[in-house]
Amino acid sequence: MPPSVRFVAWAFFLLNLGAVVWPGLTYFNRVEPMILGLPFIMVWLAGWVVTSIGVLVWIEHRLHGLTSGPTSRPPSGGENT
């Protein structure tokens, strides 16, 4: 796995984790401003769920390509650790 992908994956995983538990969540633990009628904390948590789709799509694009067929293999030659 290219170092940039590895870095983004770990950074996102740890950031996401930190943002949804103590102490990260305590900074975003509020109702205002409401977005689409939802309390801010719900939007914050849902936002991380949505962001993870984007990050995973980017990783898939970098590692395997988004349009490749089912038989495609990683360009790096199959090293997967």
Added chain:
Amino acid sequence: MERWQVIAVIIFIYLGITLAIGLMAGRKQSKSVTGYVAGDRDFGLLVMYFVTGASVFSAFAFLGGPGWAYSRGAAAFYILSYGAVGMFPWYWIGPKTAQVGRRFGYVTQAQLLAGRFPSRAVPLLVALITIVASVPYITLQMRGAGIVIEAVTEGHIPLAWGAALAYGIVIWYVLRSGVMAVGWTNTFQGIFMLVIAWTLGLYLPFRLYGGIGPMFDQIMASRPELLSAPGLTSSGEPWNWAGYSSAVLVSLIGMQMWPHLFMKAFTARDDRIIRRTVILFPTFQLFLIPVFLIGFAGVLFPSAPADADFILPFLVLKTDLPVLVVGLFCAGALSASMSTGDTIIHSSASVLVEDGLAPFLEMDDHTARRMMRGLVLVIGAVAYWFALDDGTSLVALLLGAYGMISQFAPSVLAALYWKRATTPGMLAGLFVGTVTAMFFVLNPEANLWGVHEGILGLAVHIPTLIVVSLMTSPQDATHVAGFLRPKTANRSAD
């Protein structure tokens, strides 16, 4: 026709469609164990997406989710927090598990563990933990189905009959079609759950409060404590951050370790399908938002159900919805229950035969498949027997289930990623971790900070795994390579 009879008819139609899908699904499947347990490793993206989503979100999410939001407020948000982040590492672990499965012919989690850590104790221990954790879970799903049917038919179909009806059908299609039935019925049920949750979740706040914003404004004015994490405990006291954060942590570590989810890695047609399922999973996860909205819609409702878990059927019945909507809601709740119940019944029967019996008895493929079917019946019957009980005897086991299942995580990660891990290390870690988690489930007063038992188990498990592994002699390098690099390691060395 009376109202409850119309609802009953809708339920029967829904159950009929589910049964038909389940029975037809298995027609093309081979008569082998790989066919029955792993669907001949031929699941495509559509089925994998719904199997994963619908299995993760059970009656707990559909009934318990609104119940938590209703009675415990922001505490429910932990359910929204762990899914996507817990699934993220599976983008790498899932395909690797599948590669190891294809290479060595594994169809269960214990086969993988026992492959890397050769010992007869490994499959036995895994099978034991799986059964102890799974039966209460199935019981909970059965009770969920029975509760919904009893509520919407105004007691004309009591819990015992409702559960027997819904799960009679589940067992019928699991017996006939194995994992293919689980796959295709979950696809149908998953679509159903998503549509019903989003529809009701957006409809109820508008119906009762004139919108989502006005609903939260009113809750903020009269019950602000419900909208601030970590919310409340089940007794209405403020929950603490240690409890909330460790619930998120143990759930995200444990979720993919449930055998019924883990084993689905062996069903995928190729690695790409697993990766794409992981990418798409968060879209399913977002259905918790309407689920919470339903629960919050009940907060300021003038009357209250006897039990918080009944808030969804209670609101649906009290708000005078069209009878068709009530019937469809009920089918949605049954979908949630059955789509999780079927896969756990199937996986626990498979695990019992493949891991609890096969290593010790000579049996051919045909016998193994027959025994799995027998055990599907036995496990269903045991869970039903518990479901008729009011469930109190199961509470401890149920609480402990996630704590015990999360103990598989270090073992699996060590098997796939740590070359220095050894069989004694893995066994010692799994054993002390499980015992520690169970100890704190049974003695909650010893748990001073309210941290989840599973995390306490892991805190003992991981150091034990590392220390014992380093103290024992390393495994043969070519043996280890088959698991750490399943695609490239030299095959002739196995």
